[in-house]
Structures are given as C-alpha cells and as structure tokens.
Amino acid sequence: MKYNALSIFLCIAIFFFSACKKHDNTDLTVTPPSPPAAVVEMEISGIVLNTNGSSAEGVEVTIEGKKLTTAENGYFEYKGSVANPDKVKLTLAKNGFFTYTKILTVDKYSSLDGLRFKLIPELVAGSFEAANGGTVSNNYVALVFQPNSFTKLDGSNYLGMVTVKIPANRFNESNRQFPGDVRGLTATNQKVVLESWGGMEVEIYSASGEKLKLSKAVNYTYQIGYQYVYIRNPVKLWAFNEADGIWTESGAANLVGQTFTGSTVNLSYLQWAYARPSALFRSRVQDKNLNVPAGFEFFYAMSEFNSIGIPSTNVNSRGNVLLYVPALTNLRTGMFSPCTDRIETNYTTPAIPEGITGGTTYTVDLAPFLTSVTGTVEDCDFKPLNGRAELAIDGKKINSVLLNGAFNLSFIGCGRNSGTLTIFDGQDKVIYQNNTFSPNRGYKNNLPPITTCTKPLIGSFSIKAEGITYNFQSPQDDIKFQTIQDYSGSLITAISANNDTRGESFYLTYIGQSAGNFNVYTCQLKVPKKSYFLTWGLFTPGIVNITRYKTGNTLLEGSFKTNTNLNFDLSNTNKIVELTGTFKVSN
Structure with a gap:
C-alpha cells in the first residue's frame, strides 16, 4: 500500500x-416516542446566541411559567406539561437586551428541539425631557414624541427625563426577530395571520429605568429598506401584546416610496403587515425509511406575493410541522438543517380553506444527515463502566445507556456544528466531557476507547x-x-x-x-x-x-x-x- x-x-x-475518523454510511431509524397516558407532556429545547453568534450564558428562559437559565453553551431544556398546545409561550430575558417572547404551536406527547434564538441588544437612540417632547432617529426610523405624553405603568403622569431604546437594525421575519407567531387580532376581533413588510422594537424608560407608556400618539417615519412592488395602501400597523401573546391592530400606515408614515400610542414590538384569513398548516416530513428531521427548520412563503415575511417552525420529534398560514393561498415550502443547509421539499402546497387544518406529507432525502457515534468507556483498570453517554449538539440532546461500557448515539443532524460529549457514571455524575466534539455528518463515527482515568x-x-x-x-x-x-x-x-x-x-x-x-x-x-x-x-x-x-x-x-x-x-x-x-x- x-x-x-x-x-x-x-x-x-x-x-x-x-x-482521523471513519466514513461508513449507515441507515438509522428514528422511532417516535410513545405517548404517556394522561397529561400533555412536552420537551422543548434549544440554544440562545449573542449578536455575534457566540453562546449566551445566563439568559432567563420562561416556559409555561417555569424559569430556566441557559448553560455556558447557551442551551436550555424544558420538560413538563403545557396548558394549551396551540399557544405555548417562551420568553427570553437578560439585562442589556430586549425581552423576547415566542409563541409555539406544539404537538401533544412530542418534543420540539433545536430552537435557536439570538438576543437583541438595547441601544439608546436618544433622550429628552418629557415636558418638552423630542425627536429620536437612527438609520431606518424617526420618532416624534409630543410634550407631556408619558405615563408610568400605574397610569400616573411622568415629567422627568425620557430615554428611548431601539435596536440597531430593522426587523423582518427572515431573521427570526419578531416575537409571537404570525397570528393577529384585528380591531373587530377577527383572527388573522400577518404578511409582514418589516418591523422594529421601541422601548421608553424613565430616569430610574422604569418602563413608560404613551398617553399621546407618537409620529413615525419608517424606511423599509427595499422597494416592494406588491405593497399596496393601506398597510396596517400591528403591535405585539405581550400578555396575550398576539399581534393587535394599531392603526393604518401610509406607504410613500420606501417609507411608512403614521402614528401610534402602542410602543414595544411593531410591524407593518397585511391581514389575511387564517388556516392551520399541519404536515409531516420524513424520508423513504420514515426517519424524521426533528429540529430542522421548516418555512413557507406565498407563491403569488413577495413579502419579506418567511415564517418558520421546527419539525417536532414526530416529524410534524404546525404553522399558521394564510388561507386561500398557494404556499411554497422549504427546510433548513441546523447548519442552514437548504433542503428542497419540491412542493407547492395547495390553498387551505379559512379556519381549516390542512397539509400534506413531504418525503425528503435525509441520508446526508443520518449520523451515529459509537464508542466504549473504561476506567484506570481498563474495565467497562456503567452509566450513560450524552451528546448535546444542534440545540438538542441525544442519550445512550452504557451497555458493558459501550454506547450508540444515533441522530439526524448537520454535523458542522461542534457539540459536547459527556459521560455520566451510574450515579449520573460527570466523569468525562469533550466540549468541542465534532462528529462527521452522515456517517457512523466509531470512536477510540474513552478512558475516565x-x-x-x-x-x-x-x-x-x-x-x-x-x-x-x-x-x-x-x-x-x-x-x-x-x-x-x-x-x-x-x-x-x-x-x-x-x-x-x-x-x-x-x-x-x-x-x-x-x-x-x-x-x-x-x-x-x-x-x-x-x-x-x-x-x-x-x-x-x-x-x-x-x-x-x-x-x-x-x-x-x-x-x-x-x-x-x-x-x-x-x-x-x-x-x-x-x-x-x-x-
């Protein structure tokens, strides 16, 4: 040789x-978990990132009222029941960043893994005396506040210094910065979904750092960044209702060229969007061997329109996708791996009637992502150990029991992201950890023996x-x-x-x-x-x-x-x- x-x-x-690692293709089958007998049990996990893409440690994550804190690698994991699978509220909070709430639609008795969120830093755009009012602007928005238009949360007037905070960049659905989901509520309480054309976040604070509200409307001028030929007046302004987890109509907006103008008394997360009739899109994604790409991101866009809104959700552990979509509209669909590999589903989904649940089954090629990691664990005397192996990667965790020291971790993942391989003893104590473990995607990775000595x-x-x-x-x-x-x-x-x-x-x-x-x-x-x-x-x-x-x-x-x-x-x-x-x- x-x-x-x-x-x-x-x-x-x-x-x-x-x-050097072995490249040995293998077929792996992912079996959906069996449902428990009573309550709606759920597992929700993912990672939170800083603006530069690094892991965000110490972020408070609240799911169903339970408070969690992200680990050093930005990972969080919720296990428990949910009161309403159609509307699960997940909130992120950390000092120096805007609070962010996401609304998830989940399947009973399943897990939703691989969620990825990026924190949005609070940036001071300007300050002024409440009695005088003032104008605050950045590269995409100008806000004109009226004098004496500020109240505290208890309703009393505020007359001190006002500080306005706005993110550095405008929002769109494609960069996953909008809170909630696409559902909205019109002024006449009609349930709709939103076709978004851009948005932002605005918070106003007192001199002591207390959040303030408006008693008089603020005038805005918002630059959308692109010329969209499909935008037609009037476009509605929508404000996110944090308590109810839904977008609410907040007045009309006028589009002139690339600029939205109007006024509102509701500040926080705002977006400019059309309201469309609502339907629930429920579909299954699998390969020819019934493997499901749990944790992959599934998205849709409207065939005949050109909005910047591309709503998405993750495929759950049962292979199901649950998304609210515009009714009576043909949809184009696609999927990304956790490493943002584009996976074409090659389908245009027929229009779904208003108020109806509809969808289809998508068969995709998952062979490049079917991955396993096998190995053995031994002590100083070269004897096999009992316990378990755990791999945290792509915002999810995969576990395997040590059988005579041997483990087999099988999953569908992207593989270009490194993860953490941890070995626990029989008392679930960490006895080995590799924080930069990078398995080869789409192969059977046979590891050399791991020693805990x-x-x-x-x-x-x-x-x-x-x-x-x-x-x-x-x-x-x-x-x-x-x-x-x-x-x-x-x-x-x-x-x-x-x-x-x-x-x-x-x-x-x-x-x-x-x-x-x-x-x-x-x-x-x-x-x-x-x-x-x-x-x-x-x-x-x-x-x-x-x-x-x-x-x-x-x-x-x-x-x-x-x-x-x-x-x-x-x-x-x-x-x-x-x-x-x-x-x-x-x-």
Missing part, C-alpha cells in the same frame, strides 16, 4: 490534537540511534498514550515522550490494539540538530513487538526496530539510520 510521505507525517505528527501516565523509553542511547522517564519527561483512527477507520496506537528543556522528543505509532507484532506506522526521534524520521515509500518500515497490552496497570510494554531517514532529507536515501528501543507506559 502506497502513502504520500508528507501527508502521512503531518496527519500523525499532530495526533495529540486531532483524530485522570492519573498521570508513568512511562520509560530507551531509544538508540547511531550508537547513542536517549532515555525518557516520567515525571521529568512528558509521556503520552492515545488511540486514534486513520482514514480507513483502522485504530492506531500512538505513544510519545518529550522534554522541551533538553530539546528531545520521540513518538511511535502502529496499527493494532493488542499484544503481538505490528508494522511501524510512523516513528520519529528528535534531538538537537538531528531528526530521525520513518519516511514511507523510501524503505520498508520496521516491527513493533508488544509483549503486554492493557494488563494489570500496564497500558502497553514492548520494543521496536525500524529504519529512519536522517534530518528528513528526502533527496538522499543513503542517510538511513536504524532506530531501536524499548518502552513501557502504565497508569
């Missing part, structure tokens, strides 16, 4: 920092080259042992010794996981001014003889003999030096 010398060297030389390794190496013997001994020298995988999936044993003070280091790898004789895979001894390196393709590698492997407290013990190339001089094959040595590594 021929290898490229330089690529083999570079891959193995950094084996302490990365591992935290004892420093004890080792001794004796290496001979050109009549000189170089010795390495712990603890003064750094001894390492690791199992990695090559590109074919074969497990490679790797040992090394290093002393930076002396400028000496040694590493040796071979394919094998037992006692016996094996071909040397790579080998290098570095000392001041000299480097002895096994170069594949220039001559036949030597033999490693392992006399003890994972016996007692010994990881491995043995000897080796191989030819090497001096100073990595590929142009001169005469600089061949024989290396021999013995080694022992123990816990």
Whole structure:
C-alpha cells in the first residue's frame, strides 16, 4: 500500500490534537416516542446566541411559567406539561437586551428541539425631557414624541427625563426577530395571520429605568429598506401584546416610496403587515425509511406575493410541522438543517380553506444527515463502566445507556456544528466531557476507547540511534498514550515522550490494539540538530513487538526496530539510520 510521505507525517505528527475518523454510511431509524397516558407532556429545547453568534450564558428562559437559565453553551431544556398546545409561550430575558417572547404551536406527547434564538441588544437612540417632547432617529426610523405624553405603568403622569431604546437594525421575519407567531387580532376581533413588510422594537424608560407608556400618539417615519412592488395602501400597523401573546391592530400606515408614515400610542414590538384569513398548516416530513428531521427548520412563503415575511417552525420529534398560514393561498415550502443547509421539499402546497387544518406529507432525502457515534468507556483498570453517554449538539440532546461500557448515539443532524460529549457514571455524575466534539455528518463515527482515568501516565523509553542511547522517564519527561483512527477507520496506537528543556522528543505509532507484532506506522526521534524520521515509500518500515497490552496497570510494554531517514532529507536515501528501543507506559 502506497502513502504520500508528507501527508502521512503531518496527519500523525499532530495526533495529540486531532483524530482521523471513519466514513461508513449507515441507515438509522428514528422511532417516535410513545405517548404517556394522561397529561400533555412536552420537551422543548434549544440554544440562545449573542449578536455575534457566540453562546449566551445566563439568559432567563420562561416556559409555561417555569424559569430556566441557559448553560455556558447557551442551551436550555424544558420538560413538563403545557396548558394549551396551540399557544405555548417562551420568553427570553437578560439585562442589556430586549425581552423576547415566542409563541409555539406544539404537538401533544412530542418534543420540539433545536430552537435557536439570538438576543437583541438595547441601544439608546436618544433622550429628552418629557415636558418638552423630542425627536429620536437612527438609520431606518424617526420618532416624534409630543410634550407631556408619558405615563408610568400605574397610569400616573411622568415629567422627568425620557430615554428611548431601539435596536440597531430593522426587523423582518427572515431573521427570526419578531416575537409571537404570525397570528393577529384585528380591531373587530377577527383572527388573522400577518404578511409582514418589516418591523422594529421601541422601548421608553424613565430616569430610574422604569418602563413608560404613551398617553399621546407618537409620529413615525419608517424606511423599509427595499422597494416592494406588491405593497399596496393601506398597510396596517400591528403591535405585539405581550400578555396575550398576539399581534393587535394599531392603526393604518401610509406607504410613500420606501417609507411608512403614521402614528401610534402602542410602543414595544411593531410591524407593518397585511391581514389575511387564517388556516392551520399541519404536515409531516420524513424520508423513504420514515426517519424524521426533528429540529430542522421548516418555512413557507406565498407563491403569488413577495413579502419579506418567511415564517418558520421546527419539525417536532414526530416529524410534524404546525404553522399558521394564510388561507386561500398557494404556499411554497422549504427546510433548513441546523447548519442552514437548504433542503428542497419540491412542493407547492395547495390553498387551505379559512379556519381549516390542512397539509400534506413531504418525503425528503435525509441520508446526508443520518449520523451515529459509537464508542466504549473504561476506567484506570481498563474495565467497562456503567452509566450513560450524552451528546448535546444542534440545540438538542441525544442519550445512550452504557451497555458493558459501550454506547450508540444515533441522530439526524448537520454535523458542522461542534457539540459536547459527556459521560455520566451510574450515579449520573460527570466523569468525562469533550466540549468541542465534532462528529462527521452522515456517517457512523466509531470512536477510540474513552478512558475516565485522570492519573498521570508513568512511562520509560530507551531509544538508540547511531550508537547513542536517549532515555525518557516520567515525571521529568512528558509521556503520552492515545488511540486514534486513520482514514480507513483502522485504530492506531500512538505513544510519545518529550522534554522541551533538553530539546528531545520521540513518538511511535502502529496499527493494532493488542499484544503481538505490528508494522511501524510512523516513528520519529528528535534531538538537537538531528531528526530521525520513518519516511514511507523510501524503505520498508520496521516491527513493533508488544509483549503486554492493557494488563494489570500496564497500558502497553514492548520494543521496536525500524529504519529512519536522517534530518528528513528526502533527496538522499543513503542517510538511513536504524532506530531501536524499548518502552513501557502504565497508569
């Protein structure tokens, strides 16, 4: 078997920092959970991000009145019942950011995973005395406040300094910043869905930081950013009712060119939108083997209109999509993976009558996302452990019981996002954690054995080259042992010794996981001014003889003999030096 010398060297030389992984396609079946007997049990989970996309820790997440706090990785998880599956309220709150409430429509006895939210920073747009009123503006909106038009939440007049906070950028449904969902309530209490053409958030505060309300209308001028040829007057202004979790009609708006103008006494989240008759879109998404893409984002857009509103929801654990949509309107649908891979559903959904639940079944190709992670867990005595393995990735968690130390985590995911692989013992105590674990999407990832042993390794190496013997001994020298995988999936044993003070280091790898004789895979001894390196393709590698492997407290013990190339001089094959040595590594 021929290898490229330089690529083999570079891959193995950094084996302490990365591992080569097996690419083995596999079919995985995701079975929907069986429903419990009584209450509406739900699991809702996801992650919260900062504006720059980093994880947002310490965000207060309230679901069904239960308060949660996001972990270091931004993750939150709710388990419990919901009073009304048609309208589950999820609220995010953190100092320095606008409070955000999302309304979810869920399925009974299912989970809704992979939700992703991004915090919106509060930015001060301007301040003025309440008695004088004032004008506040940024790059997309101007607000003209009348004098003496402010009240406290208890209804009393406020006459101090007013501070106005507005986000840096305008909202649209595509960037998932609108609260609630698409449902609205007209001035005549008609239930509708909204076709949005843009929006924003405005909050007004007193000098002490208390929220204020308006007693007189504020005049606004809002730049929509694009010229939409389908917009027709009159467009309605809608304000989000936080208590009821619904958009309410808040007056007409006039469109001139790319500018909405009008006035309102309702401030908070605002959007400009048409009202359309409402229907509930309920559909199933699956592949040909009935696997469902739980946690993937499903969206719709209207075929004959060109709004910037592209409402979406996540596919739940049963493969169902629940979305309120405009009735009597043909819809175009699509789906994104958690890594924003666009997945075409190739369907235009026929119009659904008003007030009716309708939909279809979409069959999609999920083969690129069917993923599994398998491995074993052992202690310092190389004995298998009981407990469980958990992988938190793409805003969801996958669990597997350790059976004789072995685990199998199967899921449908994007794989380009790293996750956290955690091993728990039988008392559910964390005994191992990898916060940057990145499985290969669409493959069966067979991991090398995971050890929970935290004892420093004890080792001794004796290496001979050109009549000189170089010795390495712990603890003064750094001894390492690791199992990695090559590109074919074969497990490679790797040992090394290093002393930076002396400028000496040694590493040796071979394919094998037992006692016996094996071909040397790579080998290098570095000392001041000299480097002895096994170069594949220039001559036949030597033999490693392992006399003890994972016996007692010994990881491995043995000897080796191989030819090497001096100073990595590929142009001169005469600089061949024989290396021999013995080694022992123990816990």
